[in-house]
Amino acid sequence: MPAALGSRFAEPTVNYVVTAPGAAGATTAFVAELLVACALMMMILLVTNTPKLARYAGIFAGTLLELFITFEAPYSGMSINPARTVASTLPSSVWTAGWMYFVGPSPGCCSRWKSFARCGASRASVVPT
Numbered sequence: 001m002p003a004a005l006g007s008r009f010a011e012p013t014v015n016y017v018v019t020a021p022g023a024a025g026a027t028t029a030f031v032a033e034l035l036v037a038c039a040l041m042m043m044i045l046l047v048t049n050t051p052k053l054a055r056y057a058g059i060f061a062g063t064l065l066e067l068f069i070t071f072e073a074p075y076s077g078m079s080i081n082p083a084r085t086v087a088s089t090l091p092s093s094v095w096t097a098g099w100m101y102f103v104g105p106s107p108g109c110c111s112r113w114k115s116f117a118r119c120g121a122s123r124a125s126v127v128p129t
Contacts, residue, residue, distance in 0.1 A: 018094045019077040019085045019101060026097040029076035030104050036068045037080055037108030045116045080105055 021029035040061070047053045047060050069078050079085045085101040 017088045018092045018096075019079045019088050019098075020094060020096040021077060021100075022073075022075045024075055026100060029097065030100040032072050032076040033079060033100055033104030034108040036072050036076075036078075037105035038112050040064055040068075040080065041109040041112040042116065045112065076100075 043060055043064055044057065047057045053060070065080075068080070072078055079101040082102045082105070085098060089095050089098060
């Protein structure tokens, strides 16, 4: 696979763009993944259920992801999406604490959805058509 993508993809400075925990370790990375998934889900629920803001959900999500990549990536490698983890680890065969990128985001998202629903918020999105 690396041959098809070129040698630059495999250089040590790029390292296949592999998702791996930072120097703080796997536990910190797991908590970071859980928290960013939680924050992203809460933002999506709040923005899409606020009629004046719903049309800007993509801008809010993009901005939040930019902040996550800037400030959270050094701790967890910034995955949120298990597909992003798999796409970088398959060619590199580096699965350092890969479990957390599958396990971490789900409870983060579910906890926000549950707390949002418990607060009596509308379950139907009001995204304009």
